[in-house]
Amino acid sequence: MNIKVLVSCCSDYGLKETTEEVIKELGIDATVEKVKDIQTIMAYGVMKPPAIVVNEKVKAMGRVPSKDEIKKYIQNELNA
Amino acid sequence: MKEVILVSSAINWIVNILSYIVTALIRLIFGLFKISDSFLDSERYINAVTFFFTDTIVIFLMIIAITFVVSIIRSFFPPERTRKLLGEQGKARGFFGNIAGALLGIVTPFCSCSAVPVFIGFIGAGIPLGATFSFLIASPMVNEVAVTMLWALFGWKIALLYMATGLTVAIIAGVIIGKLKMEKYLEEDVCNIKIGDTEIVKLTWKQRITDAWSYDLDLLKKIWPYIIAGLVIGAAIHGWAPGDWLAKYAGRGNPFAVPIAVLLGIPLYSNAAGTLPIVSELTKLGVPMGTALSFMMAVTALSLPEMIILRKVMKPRLLAVFIGIMAVTIIFVGYLFNFVLA
Numbered sequence: 001m002n003i004k005v006l007v008s009c010c011s012d013y014g015l016k017e018t019t020e021e022v023i024k025e026l027g028i029d030a031t032v033e034k035v036k037d038i039q040t041i042m043a044y045g046v047m048k049p050p051a052i053v054v055n056e057k058v059k060a061m062g063r064v065p066s067k068d069e070i071k072k073y074i075q076n077e078l079n080a
Numbered sequence: 081m082k083e084v085i086l087v088s089s090a091i092n093w094i095v096n097i098l099s100y101i102v103t104a105l106i107r108l109i110f111g112l113f114k115i116s117d118s119f120l121d122s123e124r125y126i127n128a129v130t131f132f133f134t135d136t137i138v139i140f141l142m143i144i145a146i147t148f149v150v151s152i153i154r155s156f157f158p159p160e161r162t163r164k165l166l167g168e169q170g171k172a173r174g175f176f177g178n179i180a181g182a183l184l185g186i187v188t189p190f191c192s193c194s195a196v197p198v199f200i201g202f203i204g205a206g207i208p209l210g211a212t213f214s215f216l217i218a219s220p221m222v223n224e225v226a227v228t229m230l231w232a233l234f235g236w237k238i239a240l241l242y243m244a245t246g247l248t249v250a251i252i253a254g255v256i257i258g259k260l261k262m263e264k265y266l267e268e269d270v271c272n273i274k275i276g277d278t279e280i281v282k283l284t285w286k287q288r289i290t291d292a293w294s295y296d297l298d299l300l301k302k303i304w305p306y307i308i309a310g311l312v313i314g315a316a317i318h319g320w321a322p323g324d325w326l327a328k329y330a331g332r333g334n335p336f337a338v339p340i341a342v343l344l345g346i347p348l349y350s351n352a353a354g355t356l357p358i359v360s361e362l363t364k365l366g367v368p369m370g371t372a373l374s375f376m377m378a379v380t381a382l383s384l385p386e387m388i389i390l391r392k393v394m395k396p397r398l399l400a401v402f403i404g405i406m407a408v409t410i411i412f413v414g415y416l417f418n419f420v421l422a
Contacts, residue, residue: 008193038197038273045278047159047197048189058278062158063291 001030001077006041006051013064015050022070028078084236091138091232098134106130132315135357139232139307140300143225147299150224151292157187159198160280162215167205175255177211182250185218186243189295192389199393203266204275210258217406218250221381225303226352233360234369242373245417249377249409256405265398306354314357318364330367337371338414342407345378352380369421374414382406 003023005015016034023030035041044053048062052073059065059073106129162184166172172180188198195216202212222243231239283291330337359372382403391399 010191010193042197042201042273043276045160045276047163047201047275048191048194058281061160061278061281063283063287064294066290069287 001028001074002055003030003032003074004035004053005032006035006044006046006049006053008036008038008041008049011050011064013050015052015064018067019052019070022067022074026071026074028074030074088236091142094141095134095138098137099130102130102133128315128318132311135232136308136311139229140304142228142232143303144296144300146228146231147224147296148292151189151295152288154187154189155283155288155291157184158280159188159194159201160278162188163198163201163205163207164280166202166207166211166215170206172207172211177208178214178251178254178258181207181211181214181254182218182247185215185250186222186247188215188219190219190223192386195386195389196392199390200270200273201275203270204273208258209263209266210254210256212254213257213402214250214254217253217381218246220386221250221377222246223352225299226356226380229307229352229356233356234363238369241417241420245373245413246377249381249406249413252412253402253405253409256409257401260401262398262401265395265401267393267395270393303351303353306351307357310354310357314361317358317361326362327366330362330371332368332418337368338374338418339411341371341375342378342411342414345375346382346403346407347384348379349383349385350379352376355379368418370414370417370419373417374410377410377413378407381410 003019005019007013007015016032019032023032041049041051044051044058046058046061050064051061052059052065052070054073054077057077060069065073166177166180166184171177199212199216202215203209227239227243230242328334330341334340355376359376362375363369363372387399387403390402394402
């Protein structure tokens with residue numbers, strides 16, 4: 001599973017670290033990347049970071065998802 | 081309208097009760113510590129301190145409440161949705177595009193970091209340059225902190241007037257920039273970046289409320305020092321300001337007061353939270369409302385950090401035109417305010 005955390009200069013919020021915790025708790029095999037490049041972020045159709053992309057699908061945009069929400073996004077993708 | 085007057089009256093009522101409590105407390109403290117009358121001229125001092133505390137408390141309470149409501153409204157207007165709304169089938173054509181851009185700018189939260197992606201995203205979606213500029217001008221200018229503090233310090237009528245003029249500045253400046261056909265002065269990046277198309281994530285009410293509340297707290301954490309600083313400087317101005325000098329150069333007598341105020345404000349940068357308490361003191365000293373507000377707009381709307389960011393998408397000439405047109409429009413609005421309020 002591939003997870004990308006899209007952030008900008010004023011919106012990091014430790015999303016990568018939170019996502020890594022979730023992966024550990026769920027015990028699954030996944031990579032978490034932090035993306036700061038504006039071109040890549042916009043390629044996902046996101047204009048306002050932060051955002052979370054799971055398996056190339058945008059799950060949250062323009063807000064900071066809670067740990068539980070991140071867990072739900074990942075679990076939904078696992079079940080898909 | 082009735083609701084607005086009711087809320088304003090409620091706020092007045094709260095201020096009166098708070099003043100009473102704070103004054104009583106201060107008298108108690110002064111009495112307990114036997115602070116002598118002759119040294120402090122206690123009545124005036126008590127009043128000044130009381131006003132400082134109650135002003136501060138009222139401003140903070142209002143910011144908390146209004147920011148919360150505005151954030152909920154804004155959760156329905158992410159910039160990605162605005163881009164779709166304005167970009168569809170040339171909906172943003174002509175004058176209507178500027179109006180729509182400005183209105184949507186007001187309900188979109190502004191972060192300097194998102195100015196570039198928003199700008200690129202709009203142009204890439206085929207939204208005309210003029211409409212994009214109207215959005216970009218309205219968004220930071222008409223923000224909930226500015227409007228709330230204007231309401232707290234000057235009443236709801238001035239707050240509404242500010243929103244109306246913010247919109248007017250955004251629309252007029254956007255129209256002019258659009259007519260100048262300066263698309264070729266955009267940086268190449270703007271036309272080259274591919275913007276993906278993604279489904280806009282739907283939010284639940286629980287998420288909207290949680291988000292609004294955490295945004296509210298974050299905002300408060302960021303701006304409280306500015307508000308306190310502004311109020312303290314304002315109080316200092318109250319005590320030691322050169323009233324005659326201000327009256328001569330910034331008062332009604334000087335027809336060039338507005339342009340001078342705006343030109344002074346352009347190189348200065350502060351946010352609305354820090355500037356408005358100072359502007360409030362200036363008006364009490366006799367500076368006309370239009371002059372004072374156009375100074376505030378010049379300070380807050382035209383900032384070096386924002387220019388540096390916009391330089392990434394605009395060539396210097398377009399950036400200069402942008403600043404120039406904003407300055408002229410703000411000056412025009414300053415005169416208009418003075419005329420309307422006189």
